[in-house]
Amino acid sequence: MPFKFEVLKTDPSGARLGRMTTPHGVIETPAFMPVGTAGTVKGLTQQALEQLGVGMLLANTYHLYLRPGHELIARLGGLHRFMSWQGAILTDSGGFQVFSLADLRKVGDEGVHFRSHLDGSAHLLTPEKAIEVQRALGSDIGMVLDECIEYPADRERTRGAAARTLDWARRSRSLLDNIGLGSFDVGAGSDPGTESAKICNPEQVFFGIVQGGTFPDLRRENACRLVELGFPGYAVGGLAVGEPHELTCEAATAAVEELPGDKPRYLMGVGKPEQIVDFVRCGIDMMDCVLPTRNARNGCLYTRQGPLHIKNARYAGDSRPIDETCGCMVCMRYSRAYLRHLFQANEILAAVLNTHHNVHFFLDLMRAIREAIAFGSLSRFSSELQARLETGQS
Amino acid sequence: MPFKFEVLKTDPSGARLGRMTTPHGVIETPAFMPVGTAGTVKGLTQQALEQLGVGMLLANTYHLYLRPGHELIARLGGLHRFMSWQGAILTDSGGFQVFSLADLRKVGDEGVHFRSHLDGSAHLLTPEKAIEVQRALGSDIGMVLDECIEYPADRERTRGAAARTLDWARRSRSLLDNIGLGSFDVGAGSDPGTESAKICNPEQVFFGIVQGGTFPDLRRENACRLVELGFPGYAVGGLAVGEPHELTCEAATAAVEELPGDKPRYLMGVGKPEQIVDFVRCGIDMMDCVLPTRNARNGCLYTRQGPLHIKNARYAGDSRPIDETCGCMVCMRYSRAYLRHLFQANEILAAVLNTHHNVHFFLDLMRAIREAIAFGSLSRFSSELQARLETGQS
Numbered sequence: 001m002p003f004k005f006e007v008l009k010t011d012p013s014g015a016r017l018g019r020m021t022t023p024h025g026v027i028e029t030p031a032f033m034p035v036g037t038a039g040t041v042k043g044l045t046q047q048a049l050e051q052l053g054v055g056m057l058l059a060n061t062y063h064l065y066l067r068p069g070h071e072l073i074a075r076l077g078g079l080h081r082f083m084s085w086q087g088a089i090l091t092d093s094g095g096f097q098v099f100s101l102a103d104l105r106k107v108g109d110e111g112v113h114f115r116s117h118l119d120g121s122a123h124l125l126t127p128e129k130a131i132e133v134q135r136a137l138g139s140d141i142g143m144v145l146d147e148c149i150e151y152p153a154d155r156e157r158t159r160g161a162a163a164r165t166l167d168w169a170r171r172s173r174s175l176l177d178n179i180g181l182g183s184f185d186v187g188a189g190s191d192p193g194t195e196s197a198k199i200c201n202p203e204q205v206f207f208g209i210v211q212g213g214t215f216p217d218l219r220r221e222n223a224c225r226l227v228e229l230g231f232p233g234y235a236v237g238g239l240a241v242g243e244p245h246e247l248t249c250e251a252a253t254a255a256v257e258e259l260p261g262d263k264p265r266y267l268m269g270v271g272k273p274e275q276i277v278d279f280v281r282c283g284i285d286m287m288d289c290v291l292p293t294r295n296a297r298n299g300c301l302y303t304r305q306g307p308l309h310i311k312n313a314r315y316a317g318d319s320r321p322i323d324e325t326c327g328c329m330v331c332m333r334y335s336r337a338y339l340r341h342l343f344q345a346n347e348i349l350a351a352v353l354n355t356h357h358n359v360h361f362f363l364d365l366m367r368a369i370r371e372a373i374a375f376g377s378l379s380r381f382s383s384e385l386q387a388r389l390e391t392g393q394s
Numbered sequence: 395m396p397f398k399f400e401v402l403k404t405d406p407s408g409a410r411l412g413r414m415t416t417p418h419g420v421i422e423t424p425a426f427m428p429v430g431t432a433g434t435v436k437g438l439t440q441q442a443l444e445q446l447g448v449g450m451l452l453a454n455t456y457h458l459y460l461r462p463g464h465e466l467i468a469r470l471g472g473l474h475r476f477m478s479w480q481g482a483i484l485t486d487s488g489g490f491q492v493f494s495l496a497d498l499r500k501v502g503d504e505g506v507h508f509r510s511h512l513d514g515s516a517h518l519l520t521p522e523k524a525i526e527v528q529r530a531l532g533s534d535i536g537m538v539l540d541e542c543i544e545y546p547a548d549r550e551r552t553r554g555a556a557a558r559t560l561d562w563a564r565r566s567r568s569l570l571d572n573i574g575l576g577s578f579d580v581g582a583g584s585d586p587g588t589e590s591a592k593i594c595n596p597e598q599v600f601f602g603i604v605q606g607g608t609f610p611d612l613r614r615e616n617a618c619r620l621v622e623l624g625f626p627g628y629a630v631g632g633l634a635v636g637e638p639h640e641l642t643c644e645a646a647t648a649a650v651e652e653l654p655g656d657k658p659r660y661l662m663g664v665g666k667p668e669q670i671v672d673f674v675r676c677g678i679d680m681m682d683c684v685l686p687t688r689n690a691r692n693g694c695l696y697t698r699q700g701p702l703h704i705k706n707a708r709y710a711g712d713s714r715p716i717d718e719t720c721g722c723m724v725c726m727r728y729s730r731a732y733l734r735h736l737f738q739a740n741e742i743l744a745a746v747l748n749t750h751h752n753v754h755f756f757l758d759l760m761r762a763i764r765e766a767i768a769f770g771s772l773s774r775f776s777s778e779l780q781a782r783l784e785t786g787q788s
Contacts, residue, residue, distance in 0.1 A: 038735070038736075038739045038741060039732070039735065040736060040741050040742075040743045042741060042742050042743070043742045043743070043746075044743070045743065045746060045747070046727070047723070047727075063739075067735070067738065067739060068710065068731070068734075068735045068738070072710065072711055072731070075711060076711065076713055076729070076731055077713075082729070082731065082732055082735075083732060084727045084728055084729075084732065316462065316466065317466055317469060317470065319470055319471075329441070333440070333441075333478045334478055335470070335476070335478075337462070337466070337470055337476065338433070338476055338477060338478065340462075341432070341433065341461070341462045341476075342432075342434060344461065344462070345432045345457075345461060347432060347434050347436065348434075348436050348437045348742060348745050348746065349434045349436070349437070349438070349439065351742050352437075352439060352742065352746065353439070
């Protein structure tokens, strides 16, 4: 199935109900993607992901490039086959992780020189290399390389990073046009010395990324220029890095207003449940975040009444499920008392069950949001959600 | 269902095909019980245990007594309900763990004074207390308290521990006779001050334990005396503590020869796959061991050609399953290359998938052993297994 995106319905707020067709299945949007950093959503089997109804997950190019290596994955048939996952996969460009390395990286116009956090080895990530690695991984949606900056950052620094991001997007567009999908061997990018392997996902597409920090006008300008290059979808990057929620929404809205209505919009790295509704109302179609999985491992469980910290002594003898209105496998079977015991005893099953529940919660939230858009009740849904969370437990 | 044991067929070697009826299901014997120390088989959901066909698992009284506490578990309806497991559960007496504490315990005729490995708190484990705690947990099969000693131990020390074990078995028998099943409240044992809770498993039974170290005559004598007390099943304890395999078999055989043929025999804490067949041929019906689960977490995977160490670089690009003749969920879906990657990246899924495979391997071995007994081919099966394992991979 070649990549396709349709908007089925638009809410007065700007929220969209959509359907994205990928080489590995159809995704209903707005969609939330669990994060499978190293080719695994920590604590969940691929069978569990299927049972949860995960349509698309995110994998991190940086991590897979370093270990086990994109060439190895290509030789084994690509990431889908490597991890035995027949749903859709989106890969990031590696840029965000590389920029997070702080002292271990140096940015130039050519790309980013960085040292591996695993063994200190030196690497150069260029826009071309980011494409090469993601082609080898064979994800359904790849990302072009962008320059992420910290918050707060001043206007000049932000403008510079946005300009470089645009330059890199041009180089990426040019490489993608030259190679032609399906005729691109691993190693044909910036580094012709690497071992060649067959392309595992000839219908893979790449999204452009809008930068511009928290300056709405820079976001607008960057989005306009990016759209001139023409991508099948657009990400809004460099947000959710510490700025207030209102600024995230403002910057995202500014970018979205310049993006074409018939292409999917992906807000990278968000968000909390109550924020997700806001982002959907900004016209965002796709999101990803480590919150449900990372918080699960820290014992923070999502409920319709707000987060529940399972290590709290008050749950020691509590025979109720995490969330009495949740229909997930964990809530159907296990008590808070048992989950607290597993967490206190540092048992593997704590991470497994907590993650299962939290991912189910986020997917359930997205289902409820899509239904609310379909029934024209998103505004009421959003108010009720906020009210519930404000009176919640801790 | 009240406890019942039937021997269906006996092999010339002494191996028995049997059927054990417990309050929580029927177990085909010879049976292997995975170890669920703290009320969880590390890395496996209860759904996975069901899918694997686990009929009975072992839980450790010592660990559950300390955390979350037997009274809490009793208030929550017993261990089956607490961990949401409707199969059978066997609990040990806590003795083995307490004796392993070395500097933290002191044995006397009354019982064992010990300090918790978690918080250093002082406790006294008596034969009566061991029963009280296990009654609160509500396992299907409990164990009376025995005195475990190290290997090597001289004859006098071994004789003393066996005598004390027998004395404790008498006290246990006496308490069990006095309380009468079904009328025993938690707290009615040695420590009347503890909170009372209803009995969760009125049809629970307790096995006696034969001691006697590696001295066959002491094993025989201890078994004879124990049988006079009359238990519904007998365990052989204090073995697999470092002695050569031949001595384990010799001591187990000596004990088994004095045990009644119509009662199940449980060899505690064994064993390696190739040893399990030998123990079955000694007339053993039940075994438990942490090997499949602990080794899984260390990357040691069992195959029909011997153990496979998944961290070995040779598996980095190996697209084959762990064991090409294995039908488990892991071998049906995941490659050695992916499993090696997960192990190298220290991912939770490594422990989850490795454990699933190893437990499946042990249960498959037991199925094959039972079939071999049924078809009268156990001797040939045993020879072939040894030959395969000797030519195996590493």
